[in-house]
Amino acid sequence: MSKQYETVIGLEVHVELATKTKIFCSCSTEFGGAPNTHTCPVCTGMPGSLPVLNRQVVEYAAAVGLATNCSITRKCKFDRKNYFYPDNPQNYQISQLYEPICRNGYVEIDTPSGTKKIGIHEIHMEEDAGKLIHDEWEDCSLVDFNRSGVPLIEIVSEPDMRSADEVIAYLDKLRLIIQYLGASDCKLQEGSMRADVNLSVREVGSEKLGTRTEMKNLNSFKAIARAIEGEKERQIELLEMGRPVIQETRRWDDNKESSHAMRSKEDAQDYRYFPEPDLPPVIISDEWLEEIKARQPELRTEKLIRYKKEFDIPDYDAQIITSSKKMADLFEATTALCGKPKKVSNWLMVETMHLMKEHDMEADDLKFSPENLAKLIDLADAGTINSSVAKEVFEKVFLDDIDPDQYVEEHGLKTVSDEGALRSVIEQVIASNPQSVEDYRNGKEKAIGFLVGQTMKAMKGKANPGLVNQILKELL
């Protein structure tokens, strides 16, 4: 009988914080400036320059810690992690090893067998490195220090995950918490959230952990899932052949769907950590912690409960709407304007999601305003426009955030409910479709649908369908 294996996975997640300025200087963190324009002596590692800690970084890190059930270290410290790399001008990175800001937390994920707690070992603050650009034409490498000193938190989980599904549920949970806190936009593709996967396999029933490898360069949930499957199989194959798994860092190549060894995995002692002499310890007072707690926004779990109570919308709707902060914000703002929560939810879940899919967009890319969605809902609700016109106008709102009142007026899209006008159009339709009229009179109820359709066509879609039906039946 072949052996049964279990996969053991822990994650190190780096998240770029949404501060306006860098962690130790006042340079902008804005993405995409010309190379080396957001730099100063501190973030380019000039001798004699001194770091000054950005207060907002501490507040975001503590906020994430509180939301993930961590205990907050009231006197935390920074340490130097020494290593040479061309994108790291100081030859060290300021990070936290001995006294990280948050410890011993957890988040809960949903799995097919129920809720599972994933432990968080610690969260620490650190600075990002610059970026190397390898120019193949000129056969040289260039360095851009704009990202050097951008604040990061690293969230280190316990090795509590057993499958790619659990890893993705955990990442999704973290992403939502952090987005709700406003601490980061957490975009994997743009690198504001990066996950390194530590994976080992062991025989089912074994208490001892196998040798782990670390995989880097995973920039989508799909890549993470594929990399986990690939690495699990690679390690099982080695063990089956009686060969050892080597502790190393591997780089996942999503195009080739395989990984290759990058370097042997370092231990802490390889970095010769020592306390950062240029920064004093960070003391988080009772008052400061209370201030941070008081500012914690409502998170998804709380929103779900409130939506059902306050807006009386189905659980299914609430789940979908709160699956992104952007969507939840849109829902609440639009509902506040028009007072019709279920209608707002329908527009978001049906038409909005449909168009997002069509245009390959994420909720964060939505540009339309709650004002214009509320106006559209009011127009449709009052019968000023019919449902097919409403969909057409919504597409304009979705794409260009147009003002529906103005658009309907300018394009003459108001529903025609003038009986006299409708009656004369319908008389013409009846006169030119004798076959359908006869079918209807001979008991074929469905034939009326064709006549309604012809009338709507003649009215360019702007007739009130209820009224058309009523007049047709009367005339027939």
Ligand SMILES: [Zn+2]
């Ligand atoms: Zn700077």
